[in-house]
Amino acid sequence: MTNVKGKWALITGASRGVGYHIALFMAEHGCNLILHSRSISHTEKVIEEVKARGVKAYAVQAELSDINAVNRMLDEIEEKGTHVDILFNNAAVQIAYRQEYFKTPVEDFTQSFIINTIAPAMICYRLIPKMVQKGFGRVINTTSGIKDEPEQAGYSASKAALDKFTKDLGSRLEGSNVMINLADPGWCRTDLGGPHAPNSVESSIPGMCVGAFLDDKKSGRWISAQDFTGMTLEEAVKKAQSIEL
Numbered sequence: 001m002t003n004v005k006g007k008w009a010l011i012t013g014a015s016r017g018v019g020y021h022i023a024l025f026m027a028e029h030g031c032n033l034i035l036h037s038r039s040i041s042h043t044e045k046v047i048e049e050v051k052a053r054g055v056k057a058y059a060v061q062a063e064l065s066d067i068n069a070v071n072r073m074l075d076e077i078e079e080k081g082t083h084v085d086i087l088f089n090n091a092a093v094q095i096a097y098r099q100e101y102f103k104t105p106v107e108d109f110t111q112s113f114i115i116n117t118i119a120p121a122m123i124c125y126r127l128i129p130k131m132v133q134k135g136f137g138r139v140i141n142t143t144s145g146i147k148d149e150p151e152q153a154g155y156s157a158s159k160a161a162l163d164k165f166t167k168d169l170g171s172r173l174e175g176s177n178v179m180i181n182l183a184d185p186g187w188c189r190t191d192l193g194g195p196h197a198p199n200s201v202e203s204s205i206p207g208m209c210v211g212a213f214l215d216d217k218k219s220g221r222w223i224s225a226q227d228f229t230g231m232t233l234e235e236a237v238k239k240a241q242s243i244e245l
Contacts (some may be wrong), residue, residue, distance in 0.1 A: 013091025170219030
């Protein structure tokens with residue numbers, strides 16, 4: 001099992017929901033954190049909480065629909081001299097629920113793809129080559145098990161595209177100590193999932209984090225976080241490494 005103590009992780013969408021709980025879990029295991037949100041002020045609380053666990057942390061901001069802003073965020077991280085060892089592409093947007101799905105506007109697709117697919121891909125392209133150069137890296141892209149929901153076509157299609165991107169890129173990393181995998185939190189009670197979702201956000205841990213701790217040099221897994229609820233990290237790692245690719 002990989003030891004993340006002293007490593008640096010970038011978590012997008014870290015101010016609330018699943019990203020917030022990823023941050024707390026990683027801090028508890030000694031991982032230093034770069035916490036992204038749309039505004040620095042949104043992560044003030046979580047910065048205090050993770051630092052109280054004895055790790056280093058700082059906040060960055062970017063509107064993920066603006067790729068220039070994403071690049072500025074990555075430039076800032078480089079300027080600080082931080083090498084990102086672990087990337088959680090967690091942030092996402094669900095634009096709308098269209099009961100009249102045949103009238104879905106093009107903006108549902110364009111906005112969803114920029115934030116949910118293109119921004120994570122661009123972050124991967126900036127950070128993974130440096131991971132390869134250093135000989136270590138873990139990337140966990142947050143996906144979704146959504147299906148048969150034409151009412152949410154922009155969201156579901158953008159997540160399917162992220163899946164394809166992840167698996168294809170993973171084929172080039174296979175056998176190296178840089179691994180990229182997918183993690184699905186399940187339908188959780190978050191701002192995105194809504195108040196009537198069947199799962200608490202806490203139930204997505206440790207499943208959403210387990211990809212950072214794997215060490216078998218295999219990429220392209222789909223990790224369903226709800227299958228790991230209540231497990232110890234050691235149990236979760238063993239189960240995740242048994243997933244057939």
